[in-house]
Amino acid sequence: MSWPLYLSMLKSHAKMLGGFIYGAVAYIVLIIWIYPSIADMKGFNDMINALPEGMRKLIGMENGINSLADYIAGEFYGMLFLIILMVYVILTATRLMARLVDQGSMAYLLATPNSRIKIAATQASVMITGLGLIIAFTTISGIAASEWLISGYELDVASFITLNVLTFLIFSVIASYCFFISSAFNDEKTALGISAGLTLLFYMLNMAGKLSEETEWLLNFTIFKLYDPIKMINNETDALLMGSLLGVAAVLLFTASIVVFNRRNLPL
Amino acid sequence: MIKVEKLTKRFTPEKGLFDVNFEVKKGEVFGYIGPNGAGKSTTIRHLMGFMEPDDGISSINGLDCWSKSSEVQKRVGYLPGEIVFLEGMTGLEFLKLMQKMRRHRENKKRDELIERFQLDVKTPIRKMSKGMKQKVGIIAAFMHEPDVLILDEPTSGLDPLMQRVFIDLILEEKKNNKTIVMSSHSFQEIERTCDSAGIIKDGRLVALENMHSLRTVQRRVFEVKVKNDTDIESILGSGLQTESVGEKTLHVSVQGNDQEFIQLLSRCEVEHLDTRPQDLEDIFMHYYDRREVGK
Incomplete structure (x- = not known):
């Protein structure tokens, strides 16, 4: 890690990161704020139950809305937050490595007596820090909003935090393969295209897999199979096992990125 | 080092x-x-x-x-x-x-x-x-x-x-x-x-x-404008590599024989002298040519 580089990278990413944090926080607060009116609406669950099962799975309301936790997990973590994090991770991974190589500014960083390993590790830490900050802010505002903005509905803080930690780990894995791609290519657009294409493919496999029983096997080819916010918040997943596996996968992929970057020829 | x-x-x-x-x-x-x-x-x-x-x-x-x-x-x-x-x-x-x-x-x-x-x-x-x-x-x-x-x-x-x-x-x-x-x-x-x-x-x-x-070995090309035709003849007649480009105007290539060129000019009535901007190929013709031959 090179601290000066880390701090200056965070600073130059602050604006974009701030935008993502703002978006996520504003949305989670809003969605919690309107929860009482939805929960009190009679017939809402009947309406949901009238939808075909595949459809319900897709919009994250398999069992209708029974609790605040289900609602947050299904409506926010299963939909918008997923997209926010996906976009953030793909963009940032590309910006941190491939863009610098493509534009040539990586030359200045590597011309200092810091090894490539150190530079790449610093960039990876910036990536993880950003992801962590978005999720941390979202967690805190989720807890705060359900505590103070609405009354009469309880959010189990411990399982909410478990959900957030698992979300962080899953997106760390996505970040790590995007970072790997970003480290391996000279062209920013190529790196962005491949990362975005692959992630979108995973996402679509996930949607298709959830639609019906016949397509369920598709889920085996996507990382999003592991991302089931409703199960996570209801503690129906083995969080410890899954969390450690995800953590190991992310570390391995980040290490592989650094190794690839260390060995390859750079057109700087 | x-x-x-x-x-x-x-x-x-x-x-x-x-x-x-x-x-x-x-x-x-x-x-x-x-x-x-x-x-x-x-x-x-x-x-x-x-x-x-x-x-x-x-x-x-x-x-x-x-x-x-x-x-x-x-x-x-x-x-x-x-x-x-x-x-x-x-x-x-x-x-x-x-x-x-x-x-x-x-x-x-x-x-x-x-x-x-x-x-x-x-x-x-x-x-x-x-x-x-x-x-x-x-x-x-x-x-x-x-x-x-x-x-x-x-x-x-x-x-x-x-x-x-x-x-x-x-x-x-x-x-x-x-x-x-x-x-x-x-x-x-x-x-x-x-x-x-x-x-x-x-x-x-x-x-x-x-x-x-x-x-x-650097080759430079000078553009020389002289006052009368006899000067043109004497420049053309010298051993230097020359090329006539217009009325009373010549391009003279100089490559290491600067002394000879100066002496020649001293015998002429020069009206105007200029160097032509050149690209690298011009300057290092010597080397580039050698490579072509070597192929």
């Missing part, structure tokens, strides 16, 4: 570097000349450890440029050919980041250089002109007082005044016993600063000579 031995990098069978050898001793300034795409930057990328050679080796101060790159970079100042910096910073912030990443705390040289190049360091980099960015790059390369300087087309984008400032800086660093490699496609720039030069074309080093012998 800097050694390049049998350096080979094949991008395609035609493009790349092929068996490049040269050596720069401590305190020497080495000019690396060649047209665009000849392989100047590729060689420099090997020196900086950005590329791994297919064959051969390059070393600085006895350290392999590829495997020991971060060790090498402690003593090296580098100016890339592409001038792009990190986004969202001012010039000074960028220079400070470079200093911190080098753990270099001395500001004296940095401020002196800023003063010298009259750079407004408070300007955000994205608002800078090409010349201003080039100045930032030059300061970043020189400010930590490295022993070795590797400069890829250092004067591109600078106005003539700043080019002079830069050339003075090079001459000064040379006096301080710094070892410098600089690439250029301008012969004039190399001529004023370098002790020796390598000429590269299509990835092959076609000449490696000291400055004196390069000057003797």
